[in-house]
Amino acid sequence: MNDLLQRFLFEHADIRGDLVHLDATWQAVLAKHDYAPPVRALLGQAMAAALLLSATLKQQGRLTIQIQGEGPVSFLVVECTAERTLRGLAHADDDVTTTDLRALVGRGRLAITLEPEADGERYQSIVELSGASLAEAIENYLDRSEQLDTRLWLAVDGARAAGLLIQKLPESGRVGDTDAWNRIGQLSGTISAQELLALPAREIIHRLYHEEDVRVFEPEPVCFRCNCSRERVADMLRTLGHEEVRAIVADEGSVQVTCEFCHHKYEFDAVDSEQLFAADFPPAAPRTRQ
Numbered sequence: 001m002n003d004l005l006q007r008f009l010f011e012h013a014d015i016r017g018d019l020v021h022l023d024a025t026w027q028a029v030l031a032k033h034d035y036a037p038p039v040r041a042l043l044g045q046a047m048a049a050a051l052l053l054s055a056t057l058k059q060q061g062r063l064t065i066q067i068q069g070e071g072p073v074s075f076l077v078v079e080c081t082a083e084r085t086l087r088g089l090a091h092a093d094d095d096v097t098t099t100d101l102r103a104l105v106g107r108g109r110l111a112i113t114l115e116p117e118a119d120g121e122r123y124q125s126i127v128e129l130s131g132a133s134l135a136e137a138i139e140n141y142l143d144r145s146e147q148l149d150t151r152l153w154l155a156v157d158g159a160r161a162a163g164l165l166i167q168k169l170p171e172s173g174r175v176g177d178t179d180a181w182n183r184i185g186q187l188s189g190t191i192s193a194q195e196l197l198a199l200p201a202r203e204i205i206h207r208l209y210h211e212e213d214v215r216v217f218e219p220e221p222v223c224f225r226c227n228c229s230r231e232r233v234a235d236m237l238r239t240l241g242h243e244e245v246r247a248i249v250a251d252e253g254s255v256q257v258t259c260e261f262c263h264h265k266y267e268f269d270a271v272d273s274e275q276l277f278a279a280d281f282p283p284a285a286p287r288t289r290q
């Protein structure tokens, strides 16, 4: 398994760890877009980070990381579902060379949104983007939103994206091992980007923490999947309004919408378009794609 989420736990210290490797998932995103290397790196880091953060959620749901800035990267979004599927995209200039986050995004904002699967409120928190790297920006975000102490390391190359997270559990520090957080943080920081990308998850855990008491769980599979559907596009067209949709059909013969994440094309001809606005509109299915 090359695309996975590997959880582990320092039981004596009440600190959790998560490791992610994205291989085919990352390739699927790269195959659909042609990004400059620094933009690619930022998007890959955001994908690894979204998966790491979603693993720490108490409530299962969809987690979204969104960055908006002055550019050259003006927009970036990554979504991770409770089923561990990911999709993402970025809007950026073609000729970006810098890798510093501040130079890549300019003055920007970082938003993290959680939409719980079952009952529960949608939660979003937005902060000014700060830090030289995305890992630092997310650590700052978590710090400001007064969440549990968390540190993360992210790495990307043309083939893979990877990440490592450690987080204090609420009970942490209750027992004797008060130095554990600093010690485990320092051990984690010794991993190089190259090692994080290339070594199997279990080997990384062994290399870094062989003197600690670590419980390693079964890895979970991860994959790329776009959750766009004909139904969602239909909803979007309804919000555009009947007149606007009619005008497009009059001009172009039909309404064509291409999903920006996966490049799937949806077409609504004159009849389909009228049906969208019929008084008792039948659902846009059966051509729903999931």
Ligand SMILES: [Zn+2]
Residues within 6 Å of the ligand: 226, 227, 228, 259, 260, 261, 262, 263, 264
């Ligand atoms: Zn799609």
